[in-house]
Amino acid sequence: MKTSKMCAIFSNQHEYSRLKPLTDERALSTLYFAGKYRLMDFALSSIVNADINHVYTLISQEKVRSYLDHLGGGKEWGLDTIGSYEYLDFYQNLMRRRSRGENYFDDVIFFLKTCKMPYTVFIGNKMAANFDLKAILHFHQSNDNRITPVFKRVEKDNLAPDDHTFVLSDNNVVTEQREAIELTSEGSFNLSANVYVMNTDWLIHELEKAQKSGASYDVSERLAALAVKEKANAYEYTGYLRNIHDIPSYYQANLDMLEKDKRDSLLYGNQKIITRIRNEVGTYYDKESDVKNTLISTGCTVKGEIKNSIVSRRVNFAKDSVAKNAVIMANCKIKSGADVEYAILDKNVVIEKGVTVKGKPDSPVVIKKGSVISKDFVLD
Structure with missing residues (x-):
């Protein structure tokens, strides 16, 4: 049996009004992509390709049906095997617990302690990209980081207003983070890919501190701030990436798959993209x-x-x-x-x-x- 040193937190937090009506009844992560795939396939495949089978999923409770319809029993991603551990929670639960003054990260912390993995990866739901999490973990270990953020150099049209961007030193140390909505200049920017590899014990400690101080329940926001605080060495992702946040970005990302180099980079590289199997006749x-x-x-x-x-x-x-x-x-x-x-x-x-x-x-x-x-x- 394959084993990993990592467990995963898969965040389905992002939803955008500018994707309506496509997301009226479905989560952003369950949008169709390149015909037979869904956007969530990319994050889940990155997780599976790193031999991770302990996954904590955060999702909006209003859109849970579309997520579960595609995931099914998790067979295609190996999440139904002996030894795997899959946990589903809702962002609304974190919000309610925080508003009542309760410990809103306790379930996440319980998951991390139960898995007993030395490292944790956090990955978001809106990037059409193919991340090699094993390579990122190796980079994380080599640099002796507590947290390693992943970034991609992109043009401004590949940014959503709530995205985090990093200011980096010459050796890619994170010195500052800014929300994209604050950017006034043109050019290219270091987009946070919303992927972080962390030491699990350190993450547990930071989540415990966060809920004691009443910090935001937004895990992604917290991790971006911690990357600055820790002056972390950032890992540069150089493959295909399209940031899905409105109708034009979704449309263009799909049509990008008609270009062989982009299609091969995303779908047919060393890391296989896994999706739900449908047994049906050919076209x-x-x-x-x-x-x-x-x-x-x-x-x-x-x-x-x-x-x-x-x-x-x-x-x-x-x-x-x-x-x-x-x-x-x-x-x-x-x-x-x-x-x-x-x-x-x-x-x-x-x-x-x-x-x-x-x-x-x-x-x-x-x-x-x-x-x-x-x-x-x-x-x-």
């Missing part, structure tokens, strides 16, 4: 279909034209239908003569015969889950 391509530069998942029927698009499972494209520069989620139907361009179709959407749905390259139109579109929907 059927009619002899008159025309498909170019498109990722199509299993179970689809294609009789129309598809170009530069990402297509999830069980989507039906009727004869003479057209889809270009589109992100199409599961179980959609594009009927005969329909034209879909620069659009995101959520699950179970039906585009009726002859209807045009068209957005813009920098502003894709979003069709809500389960909608039946019988009239043209074109952004001016």
Whole structure:
């Protein structure tokens, strides 16, 4: 049996109003990505690839169904095996306990003490990235850090307002952290990837101190501040990373997967990305279909034209239908003569015969889950 020196805290805290209506009924981490994946697959796969099978998950209780629907019993990620330990908690519990003056980190601390692992990794839910946690742990040990934050050098358009950025010395020591909303200059910035590797005993001590002083229940915020306090050596992540926080960032991250170098970096590197297994038939391509530069998942029927698009499972494209520069989620139907361009179709959407749905390259139109579109929907 593989063993690890780490346990993991998987934080599903981030939710953004600018991702609505896609996140009306689902957590950000369960958004479809590159057809068959969900965003949570990247964090969970990074955890599994580091041989970690003790996972503490924090999630919003309003969105727990979508998370559990995808996770199932955790079989694909090895979280159902003998010796694994999976714990689910809600951020609302931390908020309520703190408001009542109770010890709001006690469950996290209990998890860390129960696992008895010398190191803990904290990882967030909104980065489409493939982290090698073993390499980060080695860096952490080599630098004799108590906490090792992970950063990525990005342009400003890859930042969300609540992201943390680091000011680093010449040898990548964290000297300061700032929220992205405070940044006024242009250029590139050291984005916190919301991944931290820590000494577990030290983390337990810091969480105990935090709740005694009534500090914020936001673990990520606390860790960013501690990275500055400890003058930690930061680990630079150099692979593909897209920060998902609004509709344009989600749309572009999906279309990035049509570029081979980005797709290979994220999905087909040394670290395998694991997702929920679906046993279904392959996709059927009619002899008159025309498909170019498109990722199509299993179970689809294609009789129309598809170009530069990402297509999830069980989507039906009727004869003479057209889809270009589109992100199409599961179980959609594009009927005969329909034209879909620069659009995101959520699950179970039906585009009726002859209807045009068209957005813009920098502003894709979003069709809500389960909608039946019988009239043209074109952004001016």
